[in-house]
Structure formats: C-alpha cells, structure tokens
Amino acid sequence: MPRKRLFWSVVVLLIMTLALTACPGQQATPTTAPPEEPTEAPAAPPTPTEAPMEQPTEAPEPTATPEPTATPEPMAEDRTGAWVDQVVFSALESDDQAIPRLEADDIDLYGGGLSDPEAFARVKENPDLTYVLSFGTYTELTFNPVLTFNDGRLNPFGDPQIREAMNWVVDRDYIVQEIYGGLARTKYLPITSAFPDYARYVDKVRELEARYSYDLERARQVITERMQALGAEMVDGKWTYNGEPVTIIFLIRTEDERTQIGDYVSNQLEELGFTVDRQYKTRTEASPIWYGSDPAEGQWSIYTGGWITTAVDRDQGSNFAFFYTNLGLPGPLWQAYENDPDFYDVAEKLANNEFNSMEERDQLFRQAMDYALQDSVRVWLADGVTFTTFSADLEVAYDLAGGVQGAVLWPYTLRWKDQVGGTVRWGQQGVLIEPWNPLGGSNWIYDTDVQRAIGEFATVPNPYTGLQLPNRIERAEVVAETGLPIRRTLDWVTLEFQDEITVPEDAWADWDAAEQRFVTVAEKFPDGATAKVKTVVYYPEDLFDKVKWHDGSPLSLGDFVINMILTFDRGKQESEIFDEAVVPSLESFLSVFKGVRIVSTDPLVIETYSDSYSLDAENTVSTWWPYYDQGQSPWHALAIGYLAEANGELAFTSDKSEAAGVEWMNYVSGPSLEILKKYLDQAMEDGFIPYEPTLSEYITADEAQARYENLANWYEEMGHFWVGTGPFYLSRVDTTAQVVVIDRNEEYPDLATKWAGFGEPKIADVEVDGPGQVTTGEEATFEIYVTFRDEPYPADEIETVKYLVFDDAGNLLVSGEAELVEDGMYEVILTGDDTQNIPAGAVKLEVAVTSKMVSVPSFGSFEFVAVAP
C-alpha cells in the first residue's frame, strides 16, 4: 500500500512539474494587429566614430539618395512595413551550433558573425545556405607601456623602439592565411581596410606596409641593441635582467583565433630569446588584468586585443587618440600612455576636428599614421572578415561593418524570396540578456537588434556607406562655420557656410532640474553665444497624423520635448531621477551643445546649435527623434518609469539599481512589471504629466488620460510596456524558453518596398591590364576595368580611381588618379618622366577604386617588368 501511494505521489509530482514548466514565462496573448498605425523610418547611426571628412567647400556634386542594386520583385505592391509576418528570436548556446542547426532547418538565420574558415567552407558548399560578409572586427597586440614594474622587473615593451620592432616580429600574412584561413586582411594601422579613410590614404598605407613588413632579423637586431642598452644580458640564448630571465606575461584569449595568434607570437618571442609565460584566459578572466589593473604592477606584458565596429565609420581620425593616448579611456592602461608630444597633438587635433581644410586633415592623418607605428603601444594584426549565414531562400540588407545583426535596415528588408509574409526563425547567442528599458537597459547586440525592429529612427544609416538617409524627416539644412571641412553627398540635406553662427537668445541651452524648466541661451550665455554648426530638421506635415505608437497613441510634440528634457535632467543633482552614471556623458554633451529651438510645431521644425559636427552634413543633423540610448519610447511609458525611479522602487541604469539595492527597470518582464503597472494606475488616476511646469505646455490632460488608457490596454493585451512605432511590435516574451516573438505591425504606413533596393552592396570588381614590359623613359598605358556583376560600374557612382606604382621592394614610385574613358573603364598613362624613375626589374601597378555606393574600396593590381632602353 505505501508503495502504491509513493508511486502515485511521484507521478502527480511529475505531472505538476511538467504543467508548471509548461506555463510560458511572460506570455502575452498575441493579436495579429497592433492597435493603430505607426509610420516607418530609421534614424541615427548606432556606432560610428564621429569625425570630419572632407574639404569645406569643394564637396562633390550631391547625388540623389542612393539607389542600391537589384530591385526585388514586390509580390504585393501595397504591402506596408515588414515583408515577413513574424520573426522569432531564440538563443543558441554557442556559435558552433549555428551551421548544424541551419543545415537541419532548425533555424532560418543565424544573427551572429562567424569567422571559422571551416564553417565558411561548409556554408559555401551547401546550396541551401547563403552568406554575407562584413568587415567590422580587428585584432591587435596590446602592450604594457611601463618600462620597469614596481618590483623592479624589466618590461621590454616599455621601450618604444622594441614595440616598433614587434611589427617586424609578426608575419601578418602568416596570421591571415594560416590562422584565419584567408578570412581576414593584414592590418598595420588603426584604420579599417573596409572604411573610407583607408582608401583615402592608401598610398601612405602601402608605404608603411612595405616599411613594416615581416623581417625577423631586423627585429632581432633592434631588440638586441635596445635590450643591451636597457641593461639586459643574453645568457644561454635567453635574455636576463639582474640575473633573472626576462619573462613576458602573455595574456592569450581563448575564445577565437587569438589563441593561435598568441601561440604564434609567443613562439616568435621565444625565438628572440624571451621567456614567455603564456596565460590562456577568457574575456572575463583577462579583463580585470589588462584593463583593470595598474600596468606598473606588472601583472601582464602583452594581451591579444580584439575590437569591433558595428557600423561603417566614415571618419576614423579619432582612433589615434583613442588607441594610443590617455584621451581614449579613463582606465589605468590608457592613463599610463606617454606619447611623443607631437603625436599627442596630432591625435588630439584629429579627434576634435581641429583643422580648417581637408588638406590640413590629410597632413595630420599621414603624420598620425607614422607616429602610430613608431609608438606601437598596439601592433595591429588583422582586419577580420566575418560571415552571417542564413537560408538561401532569404534576402536581407546587411551592414558592411555590423553584418545583418547590426544593420538598422534588416527589419525592413528581411524577406523570403518571391514571397510575402511567413515566419523567420532567427538564432543568436542569447536574447533578453539584460533588462530592457529605453534609458539605461540592455545594450547587448542580442537585445538591440530586436529593439531596432520594434522602434524606428528619424534617419537611418546607409548600411554600405554609413551616410544617413531620411526616414521620418522630410529634409534638413546644415549651416557650418566658414572653413570647416564638412561636405554634402546626398540631396536631402543642404549645406551652406557662414562666417559666424549666432545662437538665438530664446533657444534652450540647458535645464533647471529644480524648477523643471529650460534655461535659455540668454540666461546661460549673457554675452551671447555662437556655434560651429546649426542644423535645421523639417518633419513632414502629416507626421503627427501618420505616426502612431503601437498602443494606438498618436505621436505628439510631447514625445520630442521629453527627449530634450531627459537629455539633461538625469545628470542634474536636483532631479528626482538623478543618476550619477549619466553625469560624465552630460558634461561631455554640454561642452559642445549650444542650444535647441522649436521653430515650428506644425509642421515640426527644430533648430540645433552645436560645436560638434561630422565631416558629412548628412551625419551632422540632430533630429531629437524619441529614440533613446536603448530603444524607442513614448513619453507616457517613460513617465511610469520616472515615477518608479523617483519613488525608489526601480532604477533605469544598472549602476543606480545596484547602488540603491533595487531592481533594474525592465519594461518587458520580471518583477518590474508589477511596479510599473502600479505607477501606471497612479498616473492614470492623478492625470500625471512628467515635468509638468514645462511639458504641460505641450501635453494636455486629455492626451495624458488617453495615452495612459492606451498603455493600460496594451499591457493587458500584451503583458509588457515596450511600445514603439516600428514595423514590428513585441508580441511574446517567453523568458523560460528564452524566445522573443515580434509580429508585423500591419498599421505601419510606409510601403515595404521603401528600402527594398538594399539587396547587395555594389562592391566593385577591378581588373588591370597593360603591357608586360615597359621601357624606362617611354610612355606606357594601362587599362582599368571597374565592374559590378560583370556590368560596367557607372562613372557617376565612382568617387576616385587611384593608382600606385611600387618597385619590388614595395617602395612607392609614382601615384595619381586614373582617367575616365567610359563607364567602367579607366586609363593610367605613365609618362616618360614617370617611367624614367622606375628602376629596372619587377614593378607592381596597384589600383584602388572608391565608390560612392559602398565604403569598401576595391583593389586590383598588375605586374610588369621595367627594362632599360
């Protein structure tokens, strides 16, 4: 009897556990259609390092907003918003699972970038899979720059000449071919070979590549001289200092190719007589040592560094200050950097755009490249090529730096070929990594890629060039101080120059958190203020009728004004939601911000005055569109978060939640929801308008009431507070299964074809042809064929076609621009004077083609023999 009872008890327990598990985490009963109709449009670029780009006045003729390549057949021309009906995100434990699960049709797309050459070969062989390439990752060797550690040990890498010699120690071709299996490009400088600056200064780059190419014997000579000068001795083939072996503590990352790189470099160092202590560590193990510890403690000597850029960076000038000087980061490693004062000056000027012409920038940039290699606190190794793989039946636009996951346009372009609708199963390494809230929530790519589909931006970056394109705005004007090297490329923005730009007295320059009102320019700058740049953004007349939040609330002016307020308020001590983690970024913003003014409310026109600008007018425009650091949000959803934080029950940022011992605010799941619901009820009851002294001018009591009711209905229906205006809405969050489902927003107003052109980046193919033998002193002509998919590349889409002539030692002999013959064909004519200086022997003609349609330059080369007459 007791056995029977026990048996049945166990069975009941098992069934109950099963039932418990079967209750999906946060299951919002989905409805096919969101309440009302939103509009479409993307916005600001996620990452790119900002900076100037070209000459002030001589900007090239603006072109129409780019029309990418192939135009897919729209199956339903009246289809709005997204092409697919649903995207389901699920978490895979590791990248290794991606290909098998794609092959087994278990997922349709793997969002993360992969770099394993074997996996790449497997994808290429599989007709059911396809892939796209992106170029945003790069690896380097980070050196500890302290010469003598606190305990008296010698650190060879504290000596700049030894660091410089490390460039000759590493064979980058070996790394690219043998370790990356060809899925990378050699790298000598802190600029990416897929971005515009590389092509712009390709002649200098090639010169430095030749100067610093692999030469172990040269390295040995320099290192021997310097080690002896530092007091070290070679004993039995090993370097010693004060009788002890000179030991290099090498932190080697274990997650990717850096393990093999670390082993290879260790072998090279051992060959040079160093004793190497190889310490294999993961990110979390290595980070406290190389990034967190004082370099003088000598816990490490070299670290295998890796970096990623998730959007095309049109100006990499600030990279010198970031990677080589103490301007980069506040951590102890960066603060230990001591530079040649001239290098520091050049790097700082490039970072702050302190130049008055493109020529001046060119000069600074070329100097910085020389200094960077002489300093070499980092030795750059390879620009990685990563691939994103998915079903061959899918199409999607992708970012040349960030891949599919990093592309702002993926929600608008993801589709099944020749089909409208359907579900896409998207795998990635995780989802719902950290709490979601728009002001300080998760910034993991695995969360932001989902959030971007739910929200939208006022402008979106072209995934192939990084230039902003208008999405929700109609047009913009940029007025810059005369002499600034800003240029315009696209016709949606105008650019003009003025000698002085005066900021109007009634513009808002700051925020008084105690009185909850804006501080005007007249109050903040009694003597008046000027700005380097003024931007004016014009929204369409039907903006507030057309764009609606997913909960049905129409977009309103209050959504813009609260964005302006929140830019300042959380960094002010008098604020009810003061957060000291926000103070540094506010201070940095205020150091360049001069004022903002709403010129017109219908249609909405906003002027912004600032000392900060980009080299491209398109990327300089300030929109004030209500998309925050970590997602889009209407004012009424922010208001309940405001109440929760002000009452000490939740906090927007991780730092504050930790300090206050409260939950990190989460709009989509967890214990935050109940608290937010409580404040929603309270806000509804009180007719709460946040920042009432100011916002009550823009938000009526009726609007507030209607919005809170909409949000309450939304919460009841969906079970979360995440509301956007994008082409998808968040329909289900299953926290237990770690699955997020987003459904198409049927009310989205813009046509699905709007961004359909971004099918494939027009990366040019370059071929060079000409005589195999050239007599010095005589003219020689070479033809250059620039094509895309075997069709001539239109000349008006080409920015430059540069040629460079090198001798067999890699020295640059001649350079210039090729001449256009016809679409897709250019000519290089080496005159008698040019060839006169070419020494007899093998010579290489290299051609670099830069397109206006993509940031990635294309290269072609031709070798010939120069003979004496």
Place this chain on the structure above:
Amino acid sequence: MRLEEKRLGLDRPFVVRSFLFLRNALTLRLGFAERMVSDAGSRQVRLIILERLPTTLLLFGTADLLLFFLSVFVALVLSRQYGSFWDRVFVALSPTSAAPGWFYGIFLILIFASWLRILPFGDLVDVPPPESRVLYALSVLKHMILPTMAIILSAIFISVYSWRTFFLIYSSEDYVELARAKGLSGRTIERRYILRPTLPTIITSFALMVISLWTGAPIFETVFNWPGLGRTLFQAIGLFDIPVIVGSTVIFAYLLAITVFLLDILYALVDPRVRIGGGHKQ
C-alpha cells in the same frame, strides 16, 4: 565609508560575519547578482535560481525515474536469463557508463537532430513556442527525449549490471529456494522474495547515481541548451558572478540533502527493519 562598512556587515567580527552569511545562504537571502540577470530581468539571485529550478527538476526527475524503473525491470529480466546473449551484452557495455551523460548527448544530437532530423537539437520548447498550453507541454516533452535518453544511456548499463547481480545473489538465498519448493509462482517469488529484500541496496545505489548525475548538470544542460540551474551555474562561473555561484551551490547542496532525505523515507517504506515504531507494541 563607515556607513558602507556597516551596510555590508564588515564592521562585525569575521566569525559572526561568516555565520550571518551562512544563515543568509541557507535561507536563500542571496542578495543581488553582480552581472547576471534572471530570464525575467531581475537581478535577485533567489529569482535567478528559482526560475531555473523547475526545468532542472523536470528533466532530471523524469530521467531519473525512468532510469530507475527501466533498470529494475531489465535487471529482473536479465537475472532470470543469467548468461544469455542480452545478459552478456549488458555486462559488456557496463564500462560505458564511465562516460557522462553529456558525452552521449553530443552523439545523440548528431544522430537524431543533425543527421536524421527527427528530434530537436535541444532547448526547452519549439520555436516559435506553441500558444496552447497542451501543445506547449507536448513540445517540452519532445525536447526532453534526447536529454532523457542521454541520461539513461549513461547510467543504465552499470545499474542493470549491478542490480541484476544483486537479484542473482538474493535469488539463491535459502528462503527463495524454500518458496520455489513450496510451489509459489515465479512472479510472486520475484516480487516478494527477491525484489523486496534487494530494494534497500538498489535504492542506495540509485541515490548515489542520482547525486552523480546532479553534479554533471552544468555541462549536460549546456550541451542541450536546457534552461536549467546547471546552465545558470555554468554561466555564472564564466562570468565570475560570485553570488550566483554561491546560490547555485547552496541549491545543489539542498538537492543532494533532499535526495538523501527521501532515501531515508524510502528505506522506511521498503525495509521494515528501519521503520520507527514498526514493531509490535507490547
């Protein structure tokens, strides 16, 4: 500084502090995680652990029960067929139980998910998850097939081998011979005269096996992408999230303690000699 010291309890002696920490750990007052958040977005260690516990219990509970009943059944059958082909097969395969469950899991995934494509690679549920709760539960069951098979495969041969040996030993006892001589049916002899006295030994060996299975949970759940406590511990170790590591360890300790506790109760049920107050009252 002083306030912070007081808040963290650092103003008290080490011994007192240690006992306070122990009390907090035992009562699951584990504070906030340093880096991890729960699936629902909370940083409370208690919530991070508790939301993952049911899935671990479900998977391991189911697999362990199946393993137990299956092993007993097969062992009984083989004890009747001593020296037969299948008996020799099980004996020969018993060393394979030295490999952990996740090892078999990798092969099962390769065969059934990657090659034959008839079962999922892992995860808790299909993507997208079914909306109906019944279908959701069925989907969970489908996703449990491979991990359950892996657990069973990793332990069944050794348990069948050892238990069948126990049965053989007990089946040659005098009282069993007597029962046979009395003409009792084979089934009755098996249930009352062999299985019953063997159970305490079998349960003890099973409990030890369950404990060893628990210890493999971090890697096992990671292989199957199973959102359980083991994977949480695995992630916490990778992130050096001390509060979660401590919390998970405490929970595993509880699980082991509960296993031993249940074992004691089962002893009392199956073995009259250890039943308290089980004898005749005078």
